Amino acid sequence: EPEVTQTPSHQVTQMGQEVILRCVPISNHLYFYWYRQILGQKVEFLVSFYNNEISEKSEIFDDQFSVERPDGSNFTLKIRSTKLEDSAMYFCASSEIGNSGSYNEQFFGPGTRLTVL
Amino acid sequence: SQKIEQNSEALNIQEGKTATLTCNYTNYSPAYLQWYRQDPGRGPVFLLLIRENEKEKRKERLKVTFDTTLKQSLFHITASQPADSATYLCALALNYGGSQGNLIFGKGTKLSVKP
Numbered sequence: 001e002p003e004v005t006q007t008p009s010h011q012v013t014q015m016g017q018e019v020i021l022r023c024v025p026i027s028n029h030l031y032f033y034w035y036r037q038i039l040g041q042k043v044e045f046l047v048s049f050y051n052n053e054i055s056e057k058s059e060i061f062d063d064q065f066s067v068e069r070p071d072g073s074n075f076t077l078k079i080r081s082t083k084l085e086d087s088a089m090y091f092c093a094s095s096e097i098g099n100s101g102s103y104n105e106q107f108f109g110p111g112t113r114l115t116v117l
Numbered sequence: 118s119q120k121i122e123q124n125s126e127a128l129n130i131q132e133g134k135t136a137t138l139t140c141n142y143t144n145y146s147p148a149y150l151q152w153y154r155q156d157p158g159r160g161p162v163f164l165l166l167i168r169e170n171e172k173e174k175r176k177e178r179l180k181v182t183f184d185t186t187l188k189q190s191l192f193h194i195t196a197s198q199p200a201d202s203a204t205y206l207c208a209l210a211l212n213y214g215g216s217q218g219n220l221i222f223g224k225g226t227k228l229s230v231k232p
Contacts, residue, residue: 004160033219043161043206045219056219091160105151106220108160 002026004109006092012115013082021077021112023092032075033093033106034067036060043091049075050097082116089113120144123207123223130197131231138192138226140207147209150183150190151220155204164205165192197230204228 005024013019025032034046048055049067064080075094079086089111096104124139140150149168153161167174167183167190174181180193194201204227208220 035220042224043208043220043222045221048219058219089158089160105163105166107163108153111158111160113158 004092004094004107006090006109006112008112009110010113010115012117015084015116016081019079019082019114021079021090021092021114023075023077023109024073025075025092025094026107027073028096029094029107030097031055031095031106032067032069033095034077035091035093035108036088037091037111038088046077079114082114084116087114087116121207121209121221121223123205123226125226126224127227127229129229129231132198134197136194136197136201136228136230138205138207138228140190140192140223142188142209146185146188149210150181151208151210152179152181152190152192153206153208155206155225161206161208194228197228199230199232202228202230 032049037043047057047061066078091111092109093106095106120143122141151166152164155161165181178195182191204225206225207223
C-alpha cells in the first residue's frame with residue numbers, strides 16, 4: 001500500500017541552525033501538508049501546498065519557515081533559524097484532489113522528531 | 118476560532134466491549150470530520166472520514182456518526198481488542214469552497230482495552 005515517507009526520523013540541531021525536513025508524498029496525490037506536534041500536545045496545522053504554491057498557512061508558519069517541491073517527488077520544510085520551541089514531531093501529509101465540493105482523507109507520514117538544543 | 122473537544126483524555130474498557138469516543142466542536146460547522154489512530158511516537162493513521170451531509174459511516178468494527186445539530190461526532194469500536202489500545206484523534210476541516218482544507222485536531226482520547 002502506498003505511504004508517505006519522511007527523512008530523517010530524528011534530527012538534532014543547535015539553536016540558530018537551519019534544518020530541512022524531507023517528505024515523499026504518495027505519488028498520485030496533489031495536496032501536501034506539514035503539521036507539527038509538540039510533546040504531549042495536539043497536532044497543529046502549519047501549511048498546505050497545491051499546484052506549486054502555498055494554499056493556506058497558520059500563524060505558526062512565520063518567516064522562518066518555508067516549503068518547497070524541488071522535484072517531482074520530494075516536499076520539504078525548511079526552518080531557517082531554529083529556536084528551542086521548534087522542538088516537536090513534524091508530520092508531512094498528502095491527499096488526492098477531490099472533485100469540487102468533495103474532500104479526501106489526508107495520509108500522514110511517520111514524522112521527523114526535531115530536537116533543538 | 119474553531120474549538121474541538123474530545124471529552125475523555127483516557128478511556129479504559131474490557132476486551133469485547135464497545136468503546137465510544139466523543140468529539141464536540143464549537144462555532145462553524147465543518148465540511149467533514151476525520152478520525153485517526155495514533156500510537157506513541159508515530160504519525161496519525163487515517164481511519165474514517167464522514168462528510169457534513171452524512172449521518173453515519175462504517176468500516177469493519179468501526180462506526181462514526183456526525184450530528185451537525187449537536188455539533189458532535191461519535192466514534193465506536195465494537196468487539197474491542199487489546200490491539201485497539203491507542204490514542205484516537207478527531208480532526209475537522211472547514212469548508213473552503215471546495216478546496217482541501219487544513220485539519221484542526223482535538224487532543225485525543227487514549228483508549229486502553231484490558232484483556
